[in-house]
Amino acid sequence: MVKKENKAVFFERLLGLFDNYERMLIVSADNVGSKQLQGLRKAFRKNSEMIMGKNTMIRKVLRDNMEEKPELESLLEHIEGNIGFIFTKADATDIRELLRTHVVPAAAKAGTFAQCDVNIPPGPTGMDPSMTSFFQALNIPTKISRGQIEIQHEVALLKEGQKVGSSEVALLQKLSIRPFSYGLGLVQIYEKGNVFSPKVLDIKDEDMIESIKAVLGNVQGLSIGADYPTQLSEPYHIANVKSALEDIAAISLEIGYPTETSVPHSIKNGLEDIISISLEIDYTPKEAETIKEMLANPEAFAAAAAPAAAAAPAAEASAAEAEKPAEEEEEEDDDMGFSLFD
Structure with a gap:
C-alpha cells in the first residue's frame, strides 16, 4: 500500500514539474554518491529542482500523459541508463557550469570503463x-x-x-x-517540447556570424543586420542573392522568428491550412471557392481545360516553326542583261 502511494506521489510530482517548468536537463548519474547528490540539491534550491527515479516509472508518466502533452513523446528515446531530471528556470549554460563545480575526483573501480587515458x-x-x-x-x-x-x-x-x-x-x-572524476553529466536539454544536444551551449555569437556568412556564400556587398541582409553595395550575382534569401527564409521558418523574407511563406502556409480545414467543414472562404467547385464538379473543369491542353501543343509547334530558319531560295544565274551568244 505504501509502495503504491509513493508511486502516486512520484507521478504527481513529475507531472507537476513538467507543468511548472519549460526547460529540463537530462543528466547521467553514474557513480555519483548520495552525499554528492545532496550537495547538488542544495545548490539547485534557488531556481531548479532535481528528481531521480526508475526509468520504468518515468516512461509510464510520459506515456500516460502524451495525449494531453504530445511533446513528451520526444523524451522517451532518451530515458535509458542511470539518469535524472533537473527542471530549471535558469539558463542551461549556468546549470552546466554548476554541475562542473560539483565534480569530485574518484579512484578507479573494477568493472567500470576508463573515462580517459x-x-x-x-x-x-x-x-x-x-x-x-x-x-x-x-x-x-x-x-x-x-x-x-x-x-x-x-x-x-x-x-x-x-x-x-x-x-x-x-x-x-x-x-x-x-585518475577519474564523477559528477552529473549533461546528456540532453528539453525545452518547450524540443530535445537537443548540450553541444549547442558551446555555440558563440561569433560562430553564428560565421554560419550566416557561410550561408550567404559568394554574395558580395550584403550588409548583415539584426534580422537579414538589407543592402547591396557591390556587384553581385542575382542567383546567389536569391539562394541566400531562400536559406534565410528557411532558417526563419524553422526557428519561428519572422523576417521579411519568411513572412510571405508563413502567409502562404497559413492560407493552405485554412483551405485544408475548409474542405472538411461547411464554411467556405473566398480563397477556397474555386477548389471546392473543382472537387464538386471535376467533369466541368476537365472539359474546360481540354481546349487549353489541346492548344498548347499547337502553340509549341507554331513557335518551333517560327524559330526554324527560312530555306534559302535557289540562286538563279543572273546574266545582268548580257548574253554570251548575242
Missing part, C-alpha cells in the same frame, strides 16, 4: 623492493633505487573506454592515483 609517470614509487613481482606481472619495467622501486619510463596503463581490471585498480591504489 591513464598513464603512470616515471619515478620513485615509495614501495619497497618486495613489490617488484607485482610490477613484473603488469609488465612495468622498474629498478631499485635508494631502497625503493622506481618506474623507469611512463606507462600507458588504460585507454579511454577500456574496461578497468582488478590489477589496474590495485596499482592505482598503491600509487595513490585517483
Whole structure:
C-alpha cells in the first residue's frame, strides 16, 4: 500500500514539474554518491529542482500523459541508463557550469570503463623492493633505487573506454592515483517540447556570424543586420542573392522568428491550412471557392481545360516553326542583261 502511494506521489510530482517548468536537463548519474547528490540539491534550491527515479516509472508518466502533452513523446528515446531530471528556470549554460563545480575526483573501480587515458609517470614509487613481482606481472619495467622501486619510463596503463581490471585498480591504489572524476553529466536539454544536444551551449555569437556568412556564400556587398541582409553595395550575382534569401527564409521558418523574407511563406502556409480545414467543414472562404467547385464538379473543369491542353501543343509547334530558319531560295544565274551568244 505504501509502495503504491509513493508511486502516486512520484507521478504527481513529475507531472507537476513538467507543468511548472519549460526547460529540463537530462543528466547521467553514474557513480555519483548520495552525499554528492545532496550537495547538488542544495545548490539547485534557488531556481531548479532535481528528481531521480526508475526509468520504468518515468516512461509510464510520459506515456500516460502524451495525449494531453504530445511533446513528451520526444523524451522517451532518451530515458535509458542511470539518469535524472533537473527542471530549471535558469539558463542551461549556468546549470552546466554548476554541475562542473560539483565534480569530485574518484579512484578507479573494477568493472567500470576508463573515462580517459591513464598513464603512470616515471619515478620513485615509495614501495619497497618486495613489490617488484607485482610490477613484473603488469609488465612495468622498474629498478631499485635508494631502497625503493622506481618506474623507469611512463606507462600507458588504460585507454579511454577500456574496461578497468582488478590489477589496474590495485596499482592505482598503491600509487595513490585517483585518475577519474564523477559528477552529473549533461546528456540532453528539453525545452518547450524540443530535445537537443548540450553541444549547442558551446555555440558563440561569433560562430553564428560565421554560419550566416557561410550561408550567404559568394554574395558580395550584403550588409548583415539584426534580422537579414538589407543592402547591396557591390556587384553581385542575382542567383546567389536569391539562394541566400531562400536559406534565410528557411532558417526563419524553422526557428519561428519572422523576417521579411519568411513572412510571405508563413502567409502562404497559413492560407493552405485554412483551405485544408475548409474542405472538411461547411464554411467556405473566398480563397477556397474555386477548389471546392473543382472537387464538386471535376467533369466541368476537365472539359474546360481540354481546349487549353489541346492548344498548347499547337502553340509549341507554331513557335518551333517560327524559330526554324527560312530555306534559302535557289540562286538563279543572273546574266545582268548580257548574253554570251548575242
